[in-house]
Amino acid sequence: MKIKPFLTEQFFALYEFSASHVLASSDCETTSIAELLDLSGGSLEEFGKVELGYTETQGHPEYRRLIAEMYESAAVDDVVILTSPVEGIYLTMQTLLEGGDEVVALSPAYDALHHVADHVCGKVQLWHLVPTETGWEIDLDRLKSLVNSKTRLIIVNFPHNPSGYQPTAGELEQLVEIARSNDCWLFCDEIYRGLETAFERKPAIPSAAEIYPKAIVLNGLSKTFGLPGLRAGWLVIRDKQIREELIGWKHYTTICPAAPTEYLSIQALSVRDKLAHRSREIVRANLEICAEFMKRQSALFRWRPPIAGSTVLVEIDLAQLGSHQTQPFANTTDYCHDLAQNHGVLLLPGECLGCSDRFVRIGLGRAGFPSALAAWEATLPPMAARSESHSGN
Numbered sequence: 001m002k003i004k005p006f007l008t009e010q011f012f013a014l015y016e017f018s019a020s021h022v023l024a025s026s027d028c029e030t031t032s033i034a035e036l037l038d039l040s041g042g043s044l045e046e047f048g049k050v051e052l053g054y055t056e057t058q059g060h061p062e063y064r065r066l067i068a069e070m071y072e073s074a075a076v077d078d079v080v081i082l083t084s085p086v087e088g089i090y091l092t093m094q095t096l097l098e099g100g101d102e103v104v105a106l107s108p109a110y111d112a113l114h115h116v117a118d119h120v121c122g123k124v125q126l127w128h129l130v131p132t133e134t135g136w137e138i139d140l141d142r143l144k145s146l147v148n149s150k151t152r153l154i155i156v157n158f159p160h161n162p163s164g165y166q167p168t169a170g171e172l173e174q175l176v177e178i179a180r181s182n183d184c185w186l187f188c189d190e191i192y193r194g195l196e197t198a199f200e201r202k203p204a205i206p207s208a209a210e211i212y213p214k215a216i217v218l219n220g221l222s223k224t225f226g227l228p229g230l231r232a233g234w235l236v237i238r239d240k241q242i243r244e245e246l247i248g249w250k251h252y253t254t255i256c257p258a259a260p261t262e263y264l265s266i267q268a269l270s271v272r273d274k275l276a277h278r279s280r281e282i283v284r285a286n287l288e289i290c291a292e293f294m295k296r297q298s299a300l301f302r303w304r305p306p307i308a309g310s311t312v313l314v315e316i317d318l319a320q321l322g323s324h325q326t327q328p329f330a331n332t333t334d335y336c337h338d339l340a341q342n343h344g345v346l347l348l349p350g351e352c353l354g355c356s357d358r359f360v361r362i363g364l365g366r367a368g369f370p371s372a373l374a375a376w377e378a379t380l381p382p383m384a385a386r387s388e389s390h391s392g393n
């Protein structure tokens with residue numbers, strides 16, 4: 001089978017570990033094993049005693065108990081531990097879909113959310129997020145028109161990567177109603193959950209797992225909790241039959257969680273509020289710096305401030321940006337390659353995520369954001385040169 005290229009991973013693979021100024025990441029600032037154990041009251045000595053045997057396929061009961069606590073009404077048995085968050089997307093699509101099924105998926109999106117479904121059933125209809133003057137919104141009437149009797153699954157991601165959008169509780173309820181009235185499954189990727197309060201609007205919305213029995217919810221420790229190297233993720237699946245079928249697929253992928261990850265994840269979950277608080281503080285501070293930058297550079301860039309999550313989309317006026325060059329950039333993908341290669345600044349081209357070629361994604365979760373942003377700004381054409389070229393047009 002010919003699979004679609006995973007453009008985000010391919011782009012990151014070129015530069016992520018060599019660029020000096022990484023501005024594109026979606027994860028929040030990470031921590032070392034020693035720091036984590038210090039925070040949780042664990043010890044390296046205890047960690048050293050972890051046995052490296054197989055673990056339980058569904059995940060250690062204590063691990064699942066700590067996760068179930070994060071939801072109003074999830075039971076320990078509803079939780080399936082993954083060997084990475086992205087594994088949950090693969091397992092869900094394999095479990096729910098087959099040829100002939102149709103899927104409706106919010107766009108833009110993290111590549112796997114569209115492509116795995118497409119590989120399995122071949123028909124993914126895109127439901128586009130709508131830009132407004134000040135932000136983004138969902139078009140629920142459009143969703144209604146896309147869903148039909150063949151639609152098996154609706155895929156969404158809130159808080160949303162890359163836009164930083166999140167619906168209100170009322171909008172989420174209406175979305176669920178559309179799924180319910182069409183008897184569809186709803187896959188809700190909630191991996192940025194907990195980063196809402198970094199923003200003024202504080203949109204507290206319930207997990208989809210609380211309000212719809214046919215919701216499958218993905219989360220993990222990579223983003224809000226800043227621990228992507230743990231490769232720790234989970235699904236909440238209320239439906240027993242689907243859960244068991246999915247565990248059947250897991251036997252063909254990773255069988256069970258890695259024992260060291262399981263130990264460290266339990267430690268991390270025991271201090272999850274502290275980890276999430278730290279991430280929110282970083283995002284909040286970076287968001288202020290980003291807002292100032294966007295104001296200063298408004299002739300080149302337009303942004304729609306995020307209301308949740310750790311990422312934001314920036315729309316670039318490529319003609320204006322290239323006005324001091326002999327050959328302006330054709331699209332943001334060319335621009336991002338040039339920035340990474342010649343200035344060591346890493347932005348993610350929006351095209352990787354299904355955006356138009358004027359967008360780039362930047363991440364707000366890293367402690368190095370202010371200096372990386374300054375490095376980007378240093379590459380921009382000077383203001384005076386810009387306004388001259390403006391007046392010449």
Ligand SMILES: Cc1ncc(COP(=O)(O)O)c(C=O)c1O
Pocket residue numbers: 026084085086087110157161189191220222228231
């Ligand atoms: C929306 C979304 N879901 C899932 C993932 C996968 O997370 P991980 O790479 O930790 O498996 C990502 C990673 O960027 C993501 O942005």
